[in-house]
Each structure stands twice: as structure tokens, then as C-alpha cells.
Amino acid sequence: MKSIAITALTKTYTAGAAPAVDRLDLEVEPGEFLTLLGPSGCGKTTTLRCIAGLEAPTHGSVRIGDQPVAAPADGIFVPPERRGVGMVFQSYALWPHMSVFGNVAYPLKMARTPREEIRRAVDDALTRVGLGGLHTKNVSALSGGQQQRVALARAMVGRPDVMLYDEPLSNLDAKLRFAMRDHIRSVHNSLGTTSVYVTHDQEEAVALSDRIIVMRAGRIQQVDTPRDLYTRPRSTFVADFMGFQNILPATVESRDGDHCHVRLDDCPDVVRSAYPAPADGRVSVAFRAQHVRFHQPDAHCMAVNGVVTKATDWGSALRLQIDVGGHVVKAIVDDEQVVSQSLSPRPGDPVTFYVRPEHVIVLENRHDDEAALDQAGEGA
């Protein structure tokens, strides 16, 4: 169990181009499961590879435990084989010319472990990932999920201080991903390693991690526990990335200590947030489509009026698009609400909806976020 300390890490691949990772500072506690989350190309893999020693930082430093492993300013670079890390790759990266046993035993052979001990350790590792008894199989005879479990066994068999994962689940189908998540977390818990996990899937990050770092264009956007990140993003970028379907422009109407009221643009209605406003004047309001209610949950909730423009019944839920002063609000109404309130909205119907103040996030408008939102909006 070792800590990882990254200081002012910068990696520039092509001179003159924007750095892939830009002055990143990061502390990973011993035994912590930390996830780097962000859209593709934001520098997660690069950061992970700098920790593994597969990439050398341009500036800054990386320490594992109390040993500096990369510090270009001091001419320090410890090659990957001496960093005591285990790594699981997105492509599994199993060696097809070796059996399952050969793959898993490889790190131990490199460490000159005695033979009986190798056998025992490989057995143990394969059992932990639920593959006991598959030693002699050819790795290519395994399914994708099994292959990734072999990769996991190989990464942990040498009891590394640090485990690194680069999108290990993205090549698996949905069901296998759930099972594999459990394997990864239970390996982490039982071995007590420090883990750094890279993914672009917020759900995966939330389910696995002790702490999540949201990255964007080589920089950290927000560091938080999964709960806080899920409920209280600090920027429109993070809100969008964490799955807030509704991010609307608004103006702060009043601030009352720990809560505030904001007026939605182009609309007379005001909503209440249970959180303090981050700024005066122009802001954004964010809430999830699932949190839209069609009856008033309590007296604090304020009504917003709009017109239904689209209604799609997905069976398990009803999906609505509501026009509010020219802006689209998305709502997901679950079965229970549909039945209990006998909702059957049709396009053109006027509706009134409510969002609980604790579900309404008020975000500062930052210049660089607008562009990102535009892009995200197009992709959605």
C-alpha cells in the first residue's frame, strides 16, 4: 500500500501542440481507489502511463510511496519494470503464445520467484478472479470477459503496491462489465493496493471509486467523492458529463445564506435551490430529468410552467420534452408517477412541473464551458 503523488505533471507529445496533460497535481492516498474520469482525449491515459513509466513526463514529478519515479528536472526516470505496479490494459494485452498459466506467471518469473510459490500464487490469483482450473487453457480459447479476468489476475499476482487500470471494461458487453467491476473492487479491497482507474463512463466511476477526478483537456475539473460528484457538480462541464440532462441559462434573483432563487431565462418562473449561489447575475441551473415532478412535493418547491413538445413512452418510463420560454426541459417520469397521477401528456398540452430545491444545482457560467456544452449538446 503506497501513496502516489503527482506534482505539476505536464506531458507534451508534439512540441508546440497543446499539452496532453497540463500541470496536473494529484495525491492518491494509500489504499485508495481513485478514478480519472473524462471524455476521450482529455489526458487520462497519458496520466496513467506517466505513473506506470510507459511515458516520461515533460515537466513535473511522480512519486510512488516516498520514491520519486519520474522527475525530469532531476534526471530521474525509473523504468516500468522497477516501479512495482500492476496494470490492466483496455485491449487485455494477453500474450497469445502463452497459456493462461504462462500469462499469469510471467510477472513472478520476472521476479525470480521459486517455482512452487509461482504455482501457489497463480492458483490464488486465478481463484480470486473466478477462473480457478483454467491454467492450461490457451488464452485465445477464452471469452472476452475471461480474458480480461486473466489480465486482472496477471496484474495483481505479484502483489503490486499500485494497480493501474486503463478502461479495462470498455471492450466488454454490458452484463460482463457489471461482473468485472465486482472483481476489480474485490481485488482492491482484499489486496489493499492503491488503485488508479481510468474510464470515460461516469456510472462505472461512481460505482467503483472512493474518489473521482474529472479531467478535461489535460486539467482537473473537479475532485470529489462519487456521491458529491453525482449530486453536486461544480461546473456545467461536469454537470453535463455526470448526466444532468437539463442545464439552462438563468439569473440569480435572490440569495438567502445557504439557498437561493434563480429565474429561468425567457420565462417568468423562478426556481429555488437548496444551495448557495456561486455568483451574482448570470448563472446556469442544472437538474436531472429524473427529478422532474408533476405534483408539488412540498411547499418549498416552486412551479414552472411549460408546454409539452414531445412525449415518448418507453414502457418503464415516460420521456417528455417541455418547452419553457423557448428552452427545452427533459423529463423522465417513472411508471409510478405516471400511474399515481394518471399522466397522459400529449404534445401541445400545457404542464406545470416542480424540482426539489436539493436537486437544483446553480452553476457559475464559465467561458470555456459554453463551447464544451455546445459540442456535448450536438452529440447527445
Next chain:
Amino acid sequence: MLRRLREPSTGPFSSRRSMLLLTVVAFFLFAMPIVMLAVGAIRDATPGRPAQWSFDAFRRAYGDAGTYSVLGDSVLLALGVMVISTVTGLLLAFIVARTDTPLRRLVTPSMMLVIALPPLFYGISWAMLGNPRIGTINSFWQDLTGSETPLWDTYSWSGIVVVTSLKSTAFAYFLLLGPLMAMNRSLEEASRVFGAGRLRTFLRIDVPLLGPSLLGVCILSFVAGLEFFDVPLLLGTPAGIDVFATEIFSQIRDRTPADYGAAGALSLLLAVVVVALVVLQWRILGSRDFTTVTGKNDRTDRWSIGRWRWAGTLLIVGYVTLAVALPLAQLVAGSFQPYLGGGVYSTINYQLLFSEPATTAALRTTAIVAFVGGLCAILMTLLISYAITHSRSRLRRALEVMTWLPFAMPGIILALGIAWLFVSIPGLRSLYGSLGIVVIGLMISAVPLATRAVQPALRQVGRELEESARVSGARPVRMFFSIVVPLIAPSLLAGWFLVAILVSGNLTIPMLLSTTDSATVPLVVYNLHSQGETSQAAALFVILLGALLALFVVGSLTVWLISRSNRRRRDRTRPEAPSADQVTMTRPIPAASEAGRSTSGADVAAEPSAAVPGGLPTVVKSSGFRREP
């Protein structure tokens, strides 16, 4: 524990220090021969002797009006070769890739055979077929018609042009086959829909689309025409016809003392022209690096060309007859005749050959030279290619350029340069005349082919397979030998066999570097032929071809057995495609697996004496999309 290093490298041999070492070795082997040639041309004494600087050799070489007429003739010859082989190659490739012509399946295997058969084979067999007095074709014709004049005297310009074209057509064919197969069918269909006829479509759509490839092939066949040595030597010299390559050679063989200076001066001109053309051709063909990738060969994708099919079949039959059937038949039949064109069939030639210790010595020498030279070439290439793909040092460009040099150098110049190099450097002089120098020469000449065998294989080893070994605690060298080498072993083995086959047919290098003690089979064959013992020469060649055939069978079998298990693994090691519900934020996985699949087919090296017939066994590509440094 701390290591002071600037950059991480995934593998061995790519650190700055090893890059420097490799570059020095490569410079010595690939660039020094040419440097020495240039130096030799401005010295006024034979290699190894004290001398003064002087431009006398240039004056001798270029002051002679004969030089210019030879130069002009060579250019005409090369133009002829260019036209014939490009047109024939294009037609045959089109027939195979795009039409339903009967017998089209015969073409690709024949072309591979043509590429594998050494130029000397064409020289000897067509000398036997087209000898004006006793050549098989001509005596048959004269017997048939009672005519006094030969049907076709191959000891002539037309003979040299046609026979050379037969061989270089195969290169044009393979280079054009890939682009033709990959050509987008819908473009042709669109043209047809808008009312253009078949011929118009071919001329208006296919030819322009092929433009760059076609231009590249033209330049390449022109260069091949300039470089050819064996065929002009056998067919031209008896008729007093000289081309540039044989002219260089005659400065050494026919002058006493040999005029190395003039030979060097002439070589420099040829070298400059050829290098310029090859560079131009690289520019045109771009990064395709002579390795064509064939697309899917869908039968429904073909044109029915109606009655033209039979014209196509005729072309196929004609080409296969002239390039494969006739020369092979002549060589075998001739080897059983006591003298060319007559006598009772018997095994007398073989008996004579085997009673001669020199023959068995030559066979042994050839085997050693082919295997050792081939192995050296493959290992050398492996190190260099690996270093080039893994290093981030600026030296890698230099290293890459250096390995291209022997590709661009005509064999005769390479041989001359190597001779110069070894004679001039005091410590190495003792090697001159030994088997060692022949091995080194053949190794250098084989590096371009070896590169074409090794590089695609290396490219298919996913970077993450190497990286995961490093993270697992393997040092670079350990990782290289436990991961990379086993993964590409089938390709290395296949490359070794191919190089051995091609090296053993090489005449040019032994011609200048062998002594009687280190004569290889092609050299003995040539000597026998020029002493008038053509039947024995044919018999010895048949023995060589038989041995190569056996080698080829054994080699393919071995490689097939090894790569079969590997391929089976590879097919199963691909991760499943990402499922639909994952699409939201998934970065698209580039067509890595696509590339992995399509590399079989015709991997062809366009070096005039080298190609890789058959898809080399492909190896594992981990589906990752790790970027190249």
C-alpha cells in the same frame, strides 16, 4: 535503484546509445560501399595501393565516346522494358482483379515463380532457346520450314528487352494488383450508369485512379531495366551488345590491369540516376512502401468481358509459356542432352557434375552462404526495424534511409563497392576472397527483402503486448525475447527461407567477390556456360532449382504449421465489439483489426530481385490503439 534516463523506451535497441551503434554498423555496411566507390573513382591506383587523388578515371570513363553510346542504349533498353512490363503487368493484373477471364487463377502463382526464379535462370534458358544457330526455337523453326534464318535470335536487343521484361512484369503485376483490387467498384458502376462503355470506364475511371501507382511502376521498371545485369551479360555479351551494368563489369574483367577507377566512375553515374529515380518513385507511391494490401476478392465483383475473355486467356497463356513453361522445360530438357540442341538424352551431365568435387563444393558453399547470409540479414533487419519503430531518437530517420540504400543500388555497384571497402580497409583485407565477404555481400543485398518480411510482422505486434510485459517486470531485452520474438517467429522463419532462396540465385555478388574456393552455384553455372558447357550448366541449375524447391516445400510446411496455431490464437484473441449501449461516450476503436486481417494476400517487395510471395504469416495484433511514438 534510480536510473538516469531521459526517455522511456518500450523495447531494447532503441536507446540513444544502441541507436548510435546500429547507425554506425548500418553506415558501414550500407553506405560505406558507395562512399568507397566514390573515393576509388578519384584515386589513381587499384584498391589497397598507395595512390594520388586524380580525376583520371573520370576522364577515361567519360572521355570515351563509347560510354555515351552504351548509356544511350541502356536508356532505350530500360524504356523498352518499362513499356512492355508495365503494359503486360497492368493487363494481367486487371484481368485477375476485375474480370472473369478463364485461367486467371494461374497468374498469381506463376508470377510468384517468376519472382523467385533468379535472373540468371532467364539468361541461361533463353540463351538455350534463342541461340541463333542451335537454339531450340530456331532449329525447330528451321527444321519445320527449311528456312536458313533463325526465327528469333535472342542474342540481340530484342532478346534482352523481351527476356528482361518477362521478369520485371511480375513486379509490375504485384504492385498494380493491390490497387486494382482495392479499387472502389461503385466508382466504376457509377460511370457505367451514366452511360460510359466498358472501355471508356477503364480508361476514364480506372486508369486515372491508378495514376500514381502506374507512374511508380513505370519508374520502377525503368530502374529495373537499367539495373539488369545477368540477362544482358548472357544474351548481350556474345553479340557484342553492352549495357551500362555490363560495361562497368567489363572495365574490371576485360582490362588488364582491371580499371577499378573507371568502373567506379561509371558506377557513380548509374547510382545517382537510380537513386534519384527510386526517390522519385517513393514520393509518388508515398508511404505504401511497396507492400500492397489486397482487398477482398469477391467473385460477384467482376466484369463479364464477353468475347474479350479469350483475348485475356491468350495473354495469360502466352505470358506463362514464355516466362515459366518454356524456359523451365528447356532447362530441364537441355540438362539431359550431352550438348545443346542434340544428342541422346542421358544423365551424363549429372554424372560429370557429381564426379567433379568443385560442383559439390559449390553446392555446399551456396547452402552455407544462403542460410548464414539469410539469417544475418533477417537478424540485422529485425534489430534495425525494431529500433526504428521504437526509438524516438532523430537517428532513426538516418537509419531508415541507410537500409534503403542497398535497395536502390544496382547489384553490380553494390558488389563493386563492397569489394572496394574490404580491400581498402587494412584489417578487413584478409577477408577478401574468403567466404565471409560473400556472406556479407549477399546479406547486404538481401536486407531490402528481409525488411519487407520483418517490418509488417513487427507492425502487427500491438504495443500494449510489449508494455504489459514491461509493467510485469521484464527488462527490455527480456521482453523482446520472451514476447516479440516468439510472436513473429513464423514471419522471421518465412523471411529467412525466402531470403535464402533469393540469395542462392544471386550471380552479381559472387561474380565480383568470390574466388574459386568460394564459388557459388550461380557463378559455376555462369562459368560452365561461358566455357561452352551449357548442358552441364543447365544440369547444375536444375540441381539448384530442385534444392530450392525442396527448401521451399519444407519451409512453407514449417511456417504453415507454426503460423496455423498462431493464427488460430489470433482469431480468438480479438475482444468482442463494443455493444450498442456503450456507444455514448466510447472513443471509436480504429480499424486495427481490419488492418490485421487484410495484410495477407500479396505482400510484395518491388526490389528487382526480391519479393515476398504469398502472404507472410501475420501475427497478433492486440486490438489496442496505442499510438506510435
